[in-house]
Amino acid sequence: MKTSPTVRRLWPTLTHQRWLFAGSLATGLVSVALAAAGPWLLGRGTDLVLDGALRHDLDYTGLSRVMLAAAGAYAAAGLFAVVQARAANLAVQRVLRTLRADVEDKLTRLPLGAVDGQRRGEVLSRVTNDIDNLGIALQQAFGQLVIPLFSIVATLAVMFWISWLLALIACVTAPLSIGAAAWLIKRAQPAFADQWRHTGEVNGHIEEMYTGHALIKAFGREQQAIDAFAAGNGELTDATRRAQTFSNAIQPLMMFLSNLTYILIAVVGGVRVAAGALTVGDVQAFIQYSRQYSQPFSFLASMAGMIQSGLASADRVVELLDAAEQTPDPTGTAPPETVRGAVAFEDVSFGYQPGRPLIEHLTLTAEPGHTIAIVGPTGAGKTTLVNLLMRFYEIDSGRISLDGADIATMPRRHLRSRIGMVLQDTWLFSGTIADNIAYGASDATRDQVVAAAKAAHADRFIRTLPEGYDTVVDDEGGSALSAGERQLLTIARAFLADPAILILDEATSSVDTRTEALIQQALTRLRYGRTAFVIAHRLSTIRDADTIVVMEGGAIAEQGTHDHLLAAGGPYARLYAAQFAATA
């Protein structure tokens, strides 16, 4: 069966709650046994009534005893059922919590390329829609599955005890029921898989179109967006309809078979009573048992839909959980207390796609405390260098070292905690401005946060916001903060993190020039005593760099100081001349 690997994959997570599941099972068993005694006692009661009716002398004390026992059995059964459902609920919610945490944890272990390459809405749909749906199925399966199953067995046992013939009749229809249900399930299964796949796709499309809303409006592409949506939505609608039709048809079919059983028992039972082989009370009890026996079938069948739907979702969650991960971090190596900040690229080659090298045989050395400026046309591989140093991507060959140690041999967190970075794309999480600044140093005091904001020249605009440092922002809030202001916040964040190595990746491109001049002063101060990699476009800002590296087409065209390179009359001199021509 297609779903069994998924079940096997999730099995350890489920067995982690085995004591709760076992407790739920045990209490369920008791509850079912007590519930099964109910109709039997009612049947005895009916017999007493019938006897009384025939002899015109009703045994009221006997009847009272039987009825009290029945009422007690029902009440106790209910009590145990509550315990059973609570235990199952606790177990299922714990499993769901674990699954959500697993998916979130997985996210941090995926190669960055895998995170970047996927449609955000599609991944989100797995985390939200699919886990949500799997939860409903698990809740059904464990909250409601055990009782009907036990109840079938228990009822059947009592039925055999009363009359093996009638019990056999009830059994005959069972394979019929199972066969019919299996036939429908086989049709519902692919429909559910389709439904959740299309849900993911539609979610992806919607997420993207809502994110790019301004462009769609400006380019008048609303109709095309709606048309593209309509295609996916149509398929989703159709898959939903098929899944619902097949899974919901199971229950009426079960009900019919249950009625058939009921009729057969009434007929055969009636004939047996007429022949004097059974009492009317027995038939009466039996008819009720046959209901109690077949009711779980239709109950199980009605849940089949939800469970299949949940399995389809589970497949998608497992697919995400089992996606290839980045190479695991080595364990046990203690990080050096202090980092001098010597960085070396030795004969490094790398390509985002196999067989298409972007950087080839690159060698570059940064002395501790030096500023390395990387310049070159866009697409020359400047950002890639940063990606490799941070180990966002793994190099194909060569070696990158920090203080002489290969960075591939150290845990990523040790490496990254030494490096402060201001990225090209700003990112704020939903929280206050202060929280966002303190992102790299969560134990920072308010004074330190304010000091960092001042250093990044963000303090002034923060104070004009309604709640100051306590203003809540998020990554979407385009209206509250301008692109430049967002950038200032991420710069303040880097200030506060106080790293040994600094990476500034086109960081100041969206800040207005007055502010940038101030930031340049602050960055110069910050760079003091740290190794800094600056990816800059304005050559004027990097004139005083210790080394300027000019990149072209994934290789270093030349490197040296500003004066040295200018005198050499190579690519740097040409870039500089081009800029001067542009500004003059």
Add this chain to the structure above:
Amino acid sequence: MLIRLLRRYLIPYRWLVVAVMGLQLVQTAAALLLPDLSADIIDRGVLPSDVGAIWRLGGVMAAIALVQLVCAVGAVIVAARVSSCLAGDLRTALFGHVQTFSAREMDRFGAPSLVTRTTNDVQQIQMVVQTTLTFLVTAPLMCAGGIVFALRQDLPLSLLLVVIVPVLATVTRMIMRRMAPLSAVLQATIDTVNRIMREQITGQRVIRAFVKETHEQARFAEANDRLTEVSLRVGRLMALIFPVVTALAGVAGVAVVWIGAGRVDSGAIGVGALSAFLGYVLQILGAAIMATYLLPQLPRAEVCARRAAEVLDTHSSVVTPREPARSMPDPGRVELRDVAFHYPGAETAVVTGVGFAATAGETVAIIGGTGSGKSTLLKLIPRLADTSAGAVLVGGVDVRDLDREMLSRTIGYVPQRRFLFSGTIATNLRFGAPDASDDDLWRALDIAQARAFVEDLPGGLDAPISQGGTNVSGGQRQRLAIARALARRPRIYVFDDSFSALDYATDARLREALAATTAEATVIIVAQRVNTIRDADRIVVLDDGHVVGIGTHHELFDANPTYREIVLSQLTGAEAA
């Protein structure tokens, strides 16, 4: 809200809904006839030992069961169609409606919330409609029918129902009343988990750079625990419903036999009638069990419906003109007249009293500090938002009177946030110009200085682009965004800080190529760098939302202190002069 939403969106399917009701009615009636018949079997067949009657009545029962099957399956098929089509229609309505939103409304809801509302919330509504039409509608029918049939069996015994039904109703109401507020909390905590997860996907690079995986895990764990806790509370209530109602049903059965015993003893009813009565009582309670089992979905669906309706009831602040102007007296002209813009609820306006004009062949640049309102002004031109006061005129017509399609065709907009759609280079470039030939695209790439790197990509124009354009560098993304605007060959170009990610040499080459292409066009440009705009025909200097100067580079450099300060911060004196 759920009812209101359904009343509106079920209209196309009203006859199908009627059909479901009809089928369910027949189905329920058939189900109710069955205990009556089985009572007959006992009273008229078993007790008098009439085997013929037993067979005859059994046959009738089988026929009725078959009718029930056909009707029930029919109801399922129709209900599946209704609920899935309803969900499809709702999604279409939501998606289409969001397309009419302006930047204001998008900001108000936020994209992630709108996504959840369009998919997850609709999903909940769909499920509730499905279960209502297939199961829930039969519950009241079953109840009412059960009561009628029970009354027919024995009136005094039916007095029992007067006790059982209200007790059942009270218990259900109590549980539901506690469930409703919990559902709203549940949906809100789900939103929180989704939001954090979405942030983590978007910010994965930053999280790793700052080694905040553990911190993020803790943040997520907090939301996850909260969701678990709320789910447990919902679960504890749910755990009560089923056993309580089942136990009630059992006790009711006991009561029926116990009290019925006296009636049989006194000869008022037959044993078969007692048996049938028991059947009906159990039927009524069975329906109640089914209902209590499905009712908890309702509060959650109600919350979802409210969230969806909130979107549908929000009208865009940008209103499409009823009789749009389809001609422009002065095609290339862009004019802002005393424009002000402020966000609703905000104390101060983002911009006030801004006025300037640009005609075909002219370039007008806007410069000013971060937060001075430059991007906001640009958004008003393609009508991504409307002014709070004053007017924006394109082609000599107020944009609020202009045909939207015509307006968007006239303008090539390059927004500040460089965003590409997933697809290929070509699908992105054809975004604004569906009919452009490959040659047209290469021409646009040439001007945008993007030809070289596109040629290098595997597949060239057909090279894949991931969502947001994250698989190309920032500078490449920016040039593709420019090429996208160029490919439409508009009369008016609106560049919002569109050259910031380019190195100087590329920037210079691009502007040179652009100048030749846009010689006939109007160019409105926001920039941070002075040398990007120094050749503009007019430069508008913004400070804190106000225009503090308009003129050429030289005029402003000589006379405008704000502009002079900006220039001097960037260029050495010799370069500036």
